[in-house]
Amino acid sequence: MFWQTTRFQIALDRPQVMGIVNVTPDSFSDGGSHAGERAALAHCERLLAQGADILDIGGESTRPGSQPPSLAEELARVVPVVRQAVRLGVPVSVDTSRPEVIDAVLSLDADIINDVRALQLPGALARVAAHGSVGLCLMHMQGQPDTMQQRPTYTDVVAEVRDFLAQRLHAARMAGIIDARITLDPGYGFGKSLEHNLALWQGQAALCDLGPPLLVGWSRKGTLGQLTGRPVGERLVPSVAAALASIARGARIVRVHDVAATVDAVKVWCAAGLGGPPAH
Numbered sequence: 001m002f003w004q005t006t007r008f009q010i011a012l013d014r015p016q017v018m019g020i021v022n023v024t025p026d027s028f029s030d031g032g033s034h035a036g037e038r039a040a041l042a043h044c045e046r047l048l049a050q051g052a053d054i055l056d057i058g059g060e061s062t063r064p065g066s067q068p069p070s071l072a073e074e075l076a077r078v079v080p081v082v083r084q085a086v087r088l089g090v091p092v093s094v095d096t097s098r099p100e101v102i103d104a105v106l107s108l109d110a111d112i113i114n115d116v117r118a119l120q121l122p123g124a125l126a127r128v129a130a131h132g133s134v135g136l137c138l139m140h141m142q143g144q145p146d147t148m149q150q151r152p153t154y155t156d157v158v159a160e161v162r163d164f165l166a167q168r169l170h171a172a173r174m175a176g177i178i179d180a181r182i183t184l185d186p187g188y189g190f191g192k193s194l195e196h197n198l199a200l201w202q203g204q205a206a207l208c209d210l211g212p213p214l215l216v217g218w219s220r221k222g223t224l225g226q227l228t229g230r231p232v233g234e235r236l237v238p239s240v241a242a243a244l245a246s247i248a249r250g251a252r253i254v255r256v257h258d259v260a261a262t263v264d265a266v267k268v269w270c271a272a273g274l275g276g277p278p279a280h
Contacts, residue, residue, distance in 0.1 A: 001252070003213060004180040005111035005135035008091045010054070012213055014275045015247045015266050018093065018255040019044075019052035020219065021085075023077040024061045024069075037080040044085050051263035054112070055088070056255060057081050058095030062116050062190070064149040064222075074101055082108050093137075099123035106131055114215075116141050116190060118168040129175035137183045137215050138168045142191025149191065157196045158203035161186055166210055182212040183253060189221045197223045201249070208250040217255035218242035240265045248274065 003010040010016060023040045044055050059077035060068055069077070078094060078101060085092045086109050093112035094105045102113055102124060112135040119125040119138065128136050140161045142152050154160050165184045172182055186207060188197050207214055218224065224238040225231065236258050243254040243262050247269065256262045269275055 001213065002180065003135055003183060003253075004133060004178070005091050006106075006109055006131070006133050007086075007111055010091055010135075012252040014270055015251070016053040016253045017051065017259055017262050017266060018054040018056050018215070018253055019047035019050070019259045020255060020257050021047070021055055021057045021081070022061070023057060023059050023081055037084070040081040041084050044081075044088060047259045048088060048090060050260035052090070052259045054091045054093055054253070055085055056093040056095055056112075056114055057085060058114075059101070060096065062145040064145065064189075068145075071098060071100055074098065075104055079104050079108070082110055086110065091135075093135075097121050097124060099127050102127045106134060111135055112137065114185075115139065116145075116187070118164075119172070120168075125171060125175050129172070129177050133181065135181050135183070136172070136177070137185050138165060138172065139185035140164050140187035140190065145190075152191045152193050152196060154192075154196055157192065157200050158206055161200055162207055162210065165207065169210060169212065179212055183215040184210060184212050185215045185217065188216065188218055189223060194223050194226050201245070204246065204249040204251070213252035214246075214250055215253040215255060216243075216246040216251040218246060219254075219256040219258065236261055244269055 001012040003012060021040055021043055057078060059074040082094060082105050091111040093114045094110045095114045097115050097117040113128055114137040116139045119128060128134055186200055219239045220232050220235045224235050228238050239258055240261050243256060244265055246254060
């Protein structure tokens with residue numbers, strides 16, 4: 001199993017660790033910490049030294065209640081960092097929904113488009129399909145970041161998330177995108193209550209039946225705080241535990257802030273013989 005991206009075929013015979021690079025002033029856990037090109041690039045290099053397999057660069061905070069930046073702001077945050085990051089020798093993912101940002105980063109050889117809106121904005125899917133090789137991640141989100149946590153409602157969260165991802169997967173296939181380019185993300189914390197997140201997590205293996213590998217992001221999220229009582233700055237252990245539990249239920253890529261600890265945990269997990277892809 002592999003993930004086809006612009007410049008790399010990413011082998012998924014072992015879980016991959018995607019390091020988060022938020023180039024934003026207002027992300028929920030590290031907003032402002034890596035804002036600006038120099039600080040962001042230093043963080044990229046630090047994550048690679050800690051063992052990150054993939055870098056994920058984002059210029060829009062999608063924390064609950066957030067407002068999107070202007071197009072000019074997002075481009076100014078992301079483009080200079082991506083221009084330098086693609087020289088670091090690892091796959092570079094860009095966390096964006098806007099077709100204009102997709103165009104800009106693909107012109108710089110970005111490897112992956114990671115879209116919380118699953119390429120639903122007009123023109124986004126066409127841009128990615130036309131490229132021919134860029135990898136993509138389609139994520140489930142109920143609502144939009146500014147309102148998604150106000151009243152999330154599901155009858156059967158696993159079935160509804162699965163159906164949405166199946167629909168977006170079908171749309172990508174109809175646009176000519178091969179499965180080898182696609183990953184799927186359940187969207188933990190995006191329009192989901194504590195109970196929804198836990199039910200979806202426990203049923204996550206059902207999403208593997210859709211075919212493409214799963215990319216999962218639990219790092220430092222509010223549900224982990226609700227489970228443990230820990231504030232966002234003290235969720236390293238819960239985040240690592242969540243990454244391993246997600247791998248156990250089929251995830252092949254985990255998106256994390258705490259790369260070094262996660263990489264170490266995944267090494268031990270794999271040494272125990274638990275790191276292979278799930279059986280079907």
